[in-house]
Amino acid sequence: MSDIHIDRKVLSDLQEVMEGGYLNLLETFLADSEERLRQLYKARNAEQLGQAAHSLKGSSSNMGAVELAELCRQLEERVRKQSLFGIEDLINRIDREFTAVRQLYRAERERVLVG
Template identity: 55%
Template structure:
């Protein structure tokens, strides 16, 4: 499993393109991701719903440079029923790591 939680080059590119809207992009990602993690926990018994949530979460995570989170979502999207619970737990833990990193990025942008 890849150990890269956040790709700083992706974030640098987004900051360059988004300029003043970059903090809002990060904030939106964090808020939406929290909702997706909650939805994953709620949908544990519904494989189809889990796959749909994982697909959407994979895209947003990849677009924002959350490399490991995107990979875990991809694995959940393609997982068999027996693997789902453990992957949801891994996604939950990885999002906690990512959230802290992106909150740090928000602080950096506001201070810098």
């Protein structure tokens, strides 16, 4: 099952593969993503912005956060094309999407803990 924010099949597959390490994987993803988001806001140049977007895109994709990965791909593409006008709006969209993803992953963590 998939929804707009998360590909639940990816999470299911990760849980199966990671077994006891699944909860740690969720926590690591959330902590790392929060740091990458801070880096997006603190980037002093296009290179730093592109690196943070690339890193967040990859981890989001690996964790099934499909919309977050897509927004990061768009940001990475805009940086690559040096089309930075209005980039703040895209970063804010990434921030809002991460807020939704974080809530869903926390709910996933609770589901696993209870189950």
